[in-house]
């Protein structure tokens with residue numbers, strides 16, 4: 001290699017290291033259980049960063065897609081973004097450093113009272129902004145980033161994963177154990193004869209589509225509490241198999257309404273509009289593998305291949321529809337039964353017996 005070429009390679013490598021090329025970082029999923037940040041003198045200090053990385057919704061052996069994502073400084077990029085969880089009345093001081101080359105507007109890191117709820121932060125490339133606010137309303141919320149001028153309803157592409165949960169617990173008293181489930185839809189721009197068009201959506205819960213979604217565990221008689229957050233650009237009628245659930249609260253990324261006993265309703269399906277949230281409680285009275293899923297069939301079917309694996313709509317439809325009606329258990333990730341599906345494995349209480357289920361007549 002001659003000297004000029006070596007110098008060019010060195011300069012190029014430096015540019016890549018500086019983040020001017022796509023960094024090779026992976027966007028990993030997490031289960032929304034460990035809050036980010038650190039408490040100092042009663043306040044939460046949180047350093048967020050925005051960067052580009054590769055999300056592998058179909059598993060790391062398949063191609064991934066390049067997206068914008070959040071990370072807590074010193075940690076890896078994640079989807080969902082870092083969990084912010086504090087008690088009511090806690091001051092939250094946040095810095096957001098944008099290490100990407102995209103300008104991003106961040107919504108939802110602010111007071112839930114008055115006009116402040118509509119505030120947003122403009123975070124230019126290479127710039128760090130700071131904000132400080134008091135968590136002044138209890139409930140289930142989220143923060144989200146997007147290109148300037150983008151509404152949640154139209155945020156579907158490489159900024160679709162820029163968001164994290166913001167949970168405000170009561171000021172005092174015990175905090176019941178719960179799980180936070182965030183719903184995603186991400187599209188890619190793919191080539192077509194008439195120019196770039198959106199790909200079919202990749203659908204995921206806490207960063208993973210079925211069959212990679214987390215396997216939840218419970219015991220008969222448990223009270224299972226979920227905070228379901230639809231941070232996606234689509235609506236989802238979310239349905240639970242086998243049991244009714246009680247709706248304890250409903251809201252969106254800005255406001256939440258906690259229901260009193262007269263307002264609570266029992267349901268098996270609740271529609272989650274774009275940006276909405278739902279607190280639900282259910283209790284299984286028998287063992288089994290119980291699904292919670294979107295009731296739109298095309299949100300629980302095959303997820304598309306992404307990145308270099310995408311081979312066009314014809315190939316996608318041929319594969320998606322060829323396998324309908326054929327339970328291809330060996331390869332769910334590429335065929336139907338995918339996307340917004342989660343299962344809870346309910347085991348018997350120790351020492352209790354349950355009548356065997358009758359086999360289904362065929």
Ligand SMILES: [Cu+2]
Nearest residue numbers: 236294296299
């Ligand atoms: Cu759906």
